[in-house]
Structures are given as structure tokens and as C-alpha cells.
Amino acid sequence: MSLLVVGSIAYDSVETPKGKVEKALGGSAIYFAAAASLFTPVDVIGVVGSDYNFAPLDFLRARRVNLEGITQVPGETFYWGGIYGEDPNERETLFTRLGVFADFKPEIPPGCRKPDYVFLANIDPDLQLEVLDKVKKPRLTALDTMNFWIEGKLEALMNVLAKTDALFLNDQEMRLLTGNKNIFKGAEKLFKMGPKYIIVKKGEHGAVLLSKDQVFFAPIYPVWEVIDPTGAGDTFAGGFMGFIARENQIDWKTLKRALIYGAAAASFAVEDFSIDRLKSIRTVHIEKRVMAIKKMTEF
Amino acid sequence: MSLLVVGSIAYDSVETPKGKVEKALGGSAIYFAAAASLFTPVDVIGVVGSDYNFAPLDFLRARRVNLEGITQVPGETFYWGGIYGEDPNERETLFTRLGVFADFKPEIPPGCRKPDYVFLANIDPDLQLEVLDKVKKPRLTALDTMNFWIEGKLEALMNVLAKTDALFLNDQEMRLLTGNKNIFKGAEKLFKMGPKYIIVKKGEHGAVLLSKDQVFFAPIYPVWEVIDPTGAGDTFAGGFMGFIARENQIDWKTLKRALIYGAAAASFAVEDFSIDRLKSIRTVHIEKRVMAIKKMTEF
Numbered sequence: 008m009s010l011l012v013v014g015s016i017a018y019d020s021v022e023t024p025k026g027k028v029e030k031a032l033g034g035s036a037i038y039f040a041a042a043a044s045l046f047t048p049v050d051v052i053g054v055v056g057s058d059y060n061f062a063p064l065d066f067l068r069a070r071r072v073n074l075e076g077i078t079q080v081p082g083e084t085f086y087w088g089g090i091y092g093e094d095p096n097e098r099e100t101l102f103t104r105l106g107v108f109a110d111f112k113p114e115i116p117p118g119c120r121k122p123d124y125v126f127l128a129n130i131d132p133d134l135q136l137e138v139l140d141k142v143k144k145p146r147l148t149a150l151d152t153m154n155f156w157i158e159g160k161l162e163a164l165m166n167v168l169a170k171t172d173a174l175f176l177n178d179q180e181m182r183l184l185t186g187n188k189n190i191f192k193g194a195e196k197l198f199k200m201g202p203k204y205i206i207v208k209k210g211e212h213g214a215v216l217l218s219k220d221q222v223f224f225a226p227i228y229p230v231w232e233v234i235d236p237t238g239a240g241d242t243f244a245g246g247f248m249g250f251i252a253r254e255n256q257i258d259w260k261t262l263k264r265a266l267i268y269g270a271a272a273a274s275f276a277v278e279d280f281s282i283d284r285l286k287s288i289r290t291v292h293i294e295k296r297v298m299a300i301k302k303m304t305e306f
Numbered sequence: 307m308s309l310l311v312v313g314s315i316a317y318d319s320v321e322t323p324k325g326k327v328e329k330a331l332g333g334s335a336i337y338f339a340a341a342a343s344l345f346t347p348v349d350v351i352g353v354v355g356s357d358y359n360f361a362p363l364d365f366l367r368a369r370r371v372n373l374e375g376i377t378q379v380p381g382e383t384f385y386w387g388g389i390y391g392e393d394p395n396e397r398e399t400l401f402t403r404l405g406v407f408a409d410f411k412p413e414i415p416p417g418c419r420k421p422d423y424v425f426l427a428n429i430d431p432d433l434q435l436e437v438l439d440k441v442k443k444p445r446l447t448a449l450d451t452m453n454f455w456i457e458g459k460l461e462a463l464m465n466v467l468a469k470t471d472a473l474f475l476n477d478q479e480m481r482l483l484t485g486n487k488n489i490f491k492g493a494e495k496l497f498k499m500g501p502k503y504i505i506v507k508k509g510e511h512g513a514v515l516l517s518k519d520q521v522f523f524a525p526i527y528p529v530w531e532v533i534d535p536t537g538a539g540d541t542f543a544g545g546f547m548g549f550i551a552r553e554n555q556i557d558w559k560t561l562k563r564a565l566i567y568g569a570a571a572a573s574f575a576v577e578d579f580s581i582d583r584l585k586s587i588r589t590v591h592i593e594k595r596v597m598a599i600k601k602m603t604e605f
Contacts, residue, residue: 094487188393191528212511213523222602224512224525229490263605303521304603306562 009121010252011145012039013052013113013138014128014241016059016077017085020101021280024093025234031281032063033087035128035151038238041285042245042272043126044070045293047252050119052076052138056084056107066286075116082107095236095277096210115141124252126244127171129153132163139170147257149173149248150202151240157183165200172257174202175244181207190215191222204262206247208240216266221259225266226304228274228296235280239273242285246272246293264297271296308420309551310444311338312351312412312437313427313540315358315376316384319400320579323392324533330580331362333384334427334450337537340584341544341571342425343369344592346551349418351375351437355383355406365585374415381406394535394576395509414440423551425543426470428452431462438469446556448472448547449501450539456482464499471556473501474543480506489514490521503561505546507539515565520558524565525603527573527595534579538572541584545571545592563596570595 012035019033040049048071055077064074083106091098113134125145127135129152139148150171156164157180168174174197178190187193194205194217207215213226247269254261271293278284311334318332339348347370354376363373382405390397412433420442426434428450438447449470455463456479467473473496477489486492493504493516506514512525546568553560570592577583 189530189532191530209511212508213525215525222528223605224603226512226514226523226525229521231488231490233488260605267605301605304523304605306522306559306566306600306603 008123008252008255010043010047010124010248011050011119011122012036012126012128014130015085015108016053016055017087019237020088021235021237023091023235028280035241038241038282039126039128039245040067040072041282042242043249044072045290046249050076052113052115054078054080054107054111056082059084076119078114080107091236095233113138124248126248128241132156132160132167135167147172151175151244154180154183169201171202173204175206175208177208214266216262223263225270228271228300230274230277233277236277239276242276243269243273267297267300268293307422307551307554309342309346309423309547310349310418310421311335311425311427313429314384314407315352315354316386318536319387320534320536322390322534327579334540337540337581338425338427338544339366339371340581341541342548343371344589345548349375351412351414353377353379353406353410355381358383375418377413379406390535394532412437423547425547427540431455431459431466434466446471450474450543453479453482468500470501472503474505474507476507513565515561522562522565524569527570527599529573529576532576535576538575541575542568542572566596566599567592
């Protein structure tokens, strides 16, 4: 089924203890699409500057990713630079040059206005709302956000949340949004804001899926050598949403499996810089890690 | 089968955001025994002062816990005071009065010298070694330790590790002992020190069991309201070792289940102060949570 993502498209310069890359492919929409396209066609909505080279995205086109919704405008593409320490959770932003992303106005091509599934990656909640206003109500809408919007645009964020089925967030965002460090108590408050499903991303500790009356735990797939943690969260969401769109089911069983598919996808993302590893794998590689995770949690 | 534990026996004064207790039952050996005795008879080795009141331990005797190995000597019982913030991982020690524990010399009663299973709770590694020297080689020896011994008594600790089958530790202790933040890489180094099994305790993120060629992830059992986190780790070890001693099997399948039994036991420990909740439950309550965890991890 069709899956639409709106998010950032960027160049990233990243340094980690394992090496560095300059102006590599990045952005939430790109990581998401690289993972989701292993399962289902994806429509990408975003903006790039006149400096953007589309050729490296050819592998996405080959995977049925529609790039028609990427607007190219005069100016510089969103450019981010960061450095990671030994702890993948600690990263320092060296620079953020929003470029054309600062004035991003999502435009949805006519052929993309009836998506079955929508992922609103971490962008201004006003823009997230705008996207939802412009498309026919999807079967499932998922949302990602960050402290910046929780602190600075809470009202707009609450408006999107009211229209969101599945919310992705991490422990800190949970605490900021609900005042609760305990994710089970925090989730109770989040359910009242709109979402039926909460996905708590816990980095190397895995992820937790919560509905009003059920809980499911996904571990990570063990990675001995994290090369670059950038984009792991968006890849996770891409695996999750891509799997759901392929199955075209929104029952608990499918959601649980989707969480594991997300975890498996994320484990590949961190094994190389940028989307390099995601580019080289096929769906069967994800499936193998899903089976491995099954063995590592079954008792 | 018989299970021997050597560890601290203490009085704890604890304050948490949910309330406080004064001079409540505490100590690693007591938490451990409270959980393990739900599965198997336990022999406790420890020391208390002349101020210690044995009557509150009657419920342990009723559960086939042998307290004969607890030596009572003139002086004050180990007394610890601490305060927890909203985050159960952050605790401040207000005072530590070692009392008679400072001169603890483990004495093993003749009837306890052929244990099938041994848990060396977090005490001076020289004492841990002494205990192993005094008993017939058990089927499985498990060890807990802490930063204090890793930093101050590394050589003695390495000697115990060489005789240890299963090592319990948390992320920070892993890092301190191996230099690795990544638990999979760290475990590789730990296996070279002696242990065949590593159990990484991750608090609210669950636990990971590692052997040289296998990994198993246990989540927590969801607790909405943590009343007092004290003793969760020792209770976890108690559930783990108690289950193994009951099954009297040391294969991977049993170890995986033991990890879940440990997680279930620990979830009860934190639901009230001291060992109050562990006192009130029966084995069937643990089994119920084990089944619930199964549902929360199966896909």
C-alpha cells in the first residue's frame, strides 16, 4: 500500500570514533525511505536546494520511491554537521545550516494525496498539520517530534497529536511532554492527547510499543561495532511503517512484528555511515535479523 | 537443590518520592534469599550485630531458608541510609555504618559446605574467594560486584572471576571492567576472565544474558509505580539462581527462563519498601508475571 513521508532531506558531515564523512546523504525522509522502500512504495515530500545532486537517490527510485514530491528551489540544501563520542547517545552538533529547509512549504503532488499510511518525520508541527490537511485521511498516521517543538510549539504539536495514530518518541521527549519518567504512566497521558499507539525509542535498549491495554518490548539486534548512529530512529520508523504498509493490517500482532522489523532495519543503519548499509541490503537481510531477534527473546 | 548465598545483612533507612522507612530489613543476602526461597531452600552466610532482631526473618525460615550461617557478634549491624529522586537510578547515600560487617569473616556451617549452587553477592572479593575455598565446588557459581571492588581490589576480583560461572553486572561496571560501553564487545573480554555467562542488569531497560555464542534479552515487567528500588538487583539474582537451583539444569533454555524469573521477582521487590512485597507473594505470583512477560515479548 502507499506510504507517504514528509521530512528533512539533508547533507550530513559526521564524525564518529570510527571515521568521518563529508556532505553525505542524510535527512529523516531519506533514512525513512531507504528502510521503508524495502517493503512498500514510498512517496517522499521534502525540499532541497539548487546544490542537491539527485543521482545518488537512483537506488531509491529503483526501489519504487517516488521523489516527485521533492521540491528543488534556489539556495542551499539543509546541511548538518555533528560529532559523536564513544557513547552513541552523546552527540554534539557542530553546525546546522537550514538553507531552503527554513522556508519549507510541503507541496503534495496530485498523485500522492491519497496515501494509505503517513509518516510525519520530525519537522515543524505546523507543517505536519498542513500535510494532513492536504491529504485524504490515511489508514494510519504516525508522528515523530523532538524537544525543540515540545518546548517551542506545544499548541501546534497538540493539534497534530490529536490527529495522530502512532507517536514515536524517546524517554526524554516522553518526560518533557508528560512530566513522567516512567514510560507506562507517561503513555497513559499521551493516549489522552490522541495517539492509540506509543512507540518509545530507547536507543541501545530497544523499543517499547504501548496501546491502552497492551505492552510489547523489542530489544535491539546486537551490533558489535556502531559506525554511525545518525538516522537510526528514522530508519526504525521506516522499517516499522514500511512493514505495516506491506501487510496493510493495523492489528496488535502486525504492530508487534513491525516493531521488530524496525529494530532490524535500525541495526543496519548504524553499521555504516549515512545510508550506505541500507542501500546495500535487501528485504531478506532484514527478515534474517527478525528471525535472529525471535531466537533472542523466545523462552 | 541447595543454594548458598553470602552477602550483607543490613538495616536500611530509605527515602523515596513515595515515602520512607527507618531501619527496615535490608542487605543483599536478605533480598536474594527472599526471592530465591520461592523456588528452593537457601543457606544464608552473613554477619549481624547484637542489635539484630531475628524475628522478622521468621517468614524466611518458613520458606526453608537456613539462617544458621548468620553469625551474631557484639557491635552494630551494617546500617545504610539513602535517598532516591524521581529517577530510580539516581540515589544518594546519606550514611554507611559498616558496623560488624567491616570485620566479616564468612563461616560456613558444616551442613552448608556442599552447595549445589552459590551466589557471591557484592562483598570484598577476598571474602568471596574465601567462601569458594571453604565449600566443595558447586555446579554453578554466580558473582555480583561493584565499582568499589573493580577500582580498589581488581587483582582479588580477577581471582574470583576465574572461578565464576555467571557474572552479574551493570553497564557502568561493564565499562569499568572492560573499557567497553558496548556490552557485546565487553562480554567478549569478560569471557576471557573466566565466566561462561554474563548477565547485564540494565534497570528499567531489563537485562541481557550472554554466552560465548548466544544472546538473550529480558525486558522488565512493567511497574507503574516504583515505591523503593532498593534491592532490585539482588532480588533479580535471587529469582534467577532460585529458579536454576529448582530446575537443577544449566542449559541455555533454563538460563533464559531464569532471567525472566529474575525480572519477574525484581518487579515485585520495587513495589514496596524493603522486602515487604517479596514477603507477601508466593511462587504462583512470579509465574503469572513470567507468563505476562512471555506475551509482551512474543511475536
